[in-house]
Amino acid sequence: MGTVDSVEKADAMLVQAREQLAKGQKNLYMVENLHKEIVGEESIYKQVDDEDQVYAKILKTFKDHQKETMTRAYMVKVNNTTVNLESSDDVNELLTRAIAKYDENDEYEVRTEINEDRIMSTLTAKLTRRDIDFDAVSFNAGIESVIGKDIAESELIEYMDFKDITQGIMDIGFAEEVEVAETYIPRSELVDVDTALSILTEMQDVQQIYEVEAGDTLSAISNRVGIPMERLVELNSDYLKDINSTIRAGQVLIITVPEPELSVLWTRREIVEESYEADIIYIDNDNWYTTKQVTLTEPSAGFRKIVSDVTYKNENAVSRNIVKEEILLEAVAKVVERGTKVPPTYIKPISGGSVSSGFGRRNSPGGIGSRNHQGVDFAIPTGSTVMASSGGTVSSAGWSGGYGYCVLITHPDGSQTRYAHLSKVLVSAGQSVSQGQKIGLSGSTGISTGPHLHFEIILNGTPVNPLNYIN
The missing domain is CATH 3.10.350.10 (LysM domain)
Known part of the structure; x- marks a missing residue:
């Protein structure tokens, strides 16, 4: 390269040349296949070369051997998906195009702000409304003097006529956090705006x-x-x-x-006329169980004109806030009287066992017994414990014709349960029993073809399928 007056001067030139090479570049470079060798000797009369010429030779040699390794890029991250763009302008174009079909009048722009929650330097993309000349906004004559200039818009709209209310976009934002970070990557990992938009909106x-x-x-x-x-x-x-x-x-x-990976939340003010239903009016009756309710008044739809702010996620409406309403035809509310008492629950009256005969129509086992089975039969060995399915008062206990030895319990809501074909009865009429209490032993008495428990649940005087009620 040449001769200079000191090793320090030679090193300084090398550093300066590298800095000069990188100055003004947006990409990262490396200089390859170069070997640095500095040879020094002390001499009183040794001639040194012109420093500018030596520096120029070093710089030219570096340029001849430089190789681009990484390019500066802007990484846009949404959830766990990232796309790498070449410039900040590409980032703005990407996010602007993502909202374009919802931003009807091009009123919103992309801005970035420092994300204080991140250790590394990142920016969060936000959408903001472009500057609006609020002085140019006019309202109905006299309204401002009546209600004051500082009144909130939500209150102001109550005083406005429907014809003076403007429909349109109220707000737009991204449903997910959009982070932007400057990084260096291989150029092969860059994508254009069209590709990035496809990735984020697919x-x-x-x-x-x-x-x-x-x-x-x-x-x-x-x-x-x-x-x-x-x-x-x-x-x-x-x-x-x-x-x-x-x-x-x-x-x-x-x-x-x-x-899509990147969703847009946008709110639009809309004016519509629609039918509507009034809220149901409930009248509580503390003497009824919650299973009972009676409609006292049938409903009738009304008709109204409303101003509502409807929030959409992409194409789908997710919420609606009514800000002004004019009733054109009053709806009639449905009036329902309902019980508040918690009804009794029913448990399986035995442990184990299997259903040997279900509820309803059947072929009589052995040619005996009812063809319209009003309960269920559990096959279980004679002498197995039979429990009260629900708490109540024993209405009858003892022999009951074809039922054999049988217990009938009446529960507080008026329902009843029957336990038949017992080998032994352990309770008596008038006795109070609790749910799960032992009331007898299973058997095969009465009209029976083998050891089992016949179990019924009777609601409002009508037998129902116990399997639909027992826990």
Whole structure:
């Protein structure tokens, strides 16, 4: 390269050349295949080369051997998905295009702010409304003087006519946190804005919870959420055996909903006329059980005009806040009288055993007994303990014709339970018994073909299937 007057000067030139090479570059470089060797000797009359010429040679040699290794990029992170863009302008374009179809009048812009919750320096992307000249906003003549300039918009709207209320976008934001960080990556990992937008907005199945409502069936749920019944069974294999499995109100099912990685939450003010239902009016009756209710007044739909702020997640409405309402036809509320007392529960009156004859129509076993079976039979060895299915008062205890030795218990809500074909009765008429109390021993007395317990539940004087009631 040349001769300079000291090792320190040579090292300084090397450092300066590297800095000069990197200055103004947005990418990272390395200089390869170069070997540095500094040879020094002391001499009184040794001539040194011009420093500028030596420096120029060093710089040229570095440039001839430089190799780009990493490029500066902007990493956009949403949940666990990242895309790498070349510039901050690309980031703004990506996020602006993500909301474009919801931002009807191009009123919102992307801004970034420092994320104080992160140890590493990152920015969080936010959407803000572009500057609005609030002085240019006009209201009905005289309103400002009546209610004051500082009144909240939600209160102001109550004084406005429907024709003076503007429909449109009220707010837009991202449902997920969007983080932006400057980084250095291989150029091959960069993507263009179109690709990044496709990655972040591509629909994918996301699991959600669905709570079964009264009257729901698997087929109805399948149609409502757009998932085949076979897929519902697969997602809930711990609870559902097949598409014919029984579901109950309050049961929780897993469903899948198509959602993009980056979702947009946006609120739109809308004016609509619609029919509506009044809230049900309940009248509590402390003398009735909660299983009893009577409709006193049938409902009738009303009609109204409303201003509502509807919040959407992508294309789907998720909430609605009514800010102004004008009733055009008053709805008639449904009035229901309902009980407040907790009804008794029923437990299986034996431990173990198996159902040998179900409730309802049957072929009489051995040609004897009723063809319309008004209870269920549990096959169980003679002498097994029989318990009160629910607490109450013993109405009768003893021999009862075809029932053999039998106990009949009346419960506080008026329901009754019957225990028949006992080998021994352990309670007497008029006695109070508690749920689970031992009341007799099983047997095969009366009209019977073998050891078993005949068990009935009687509601409002009518036998019902006990298997639908016992816990």
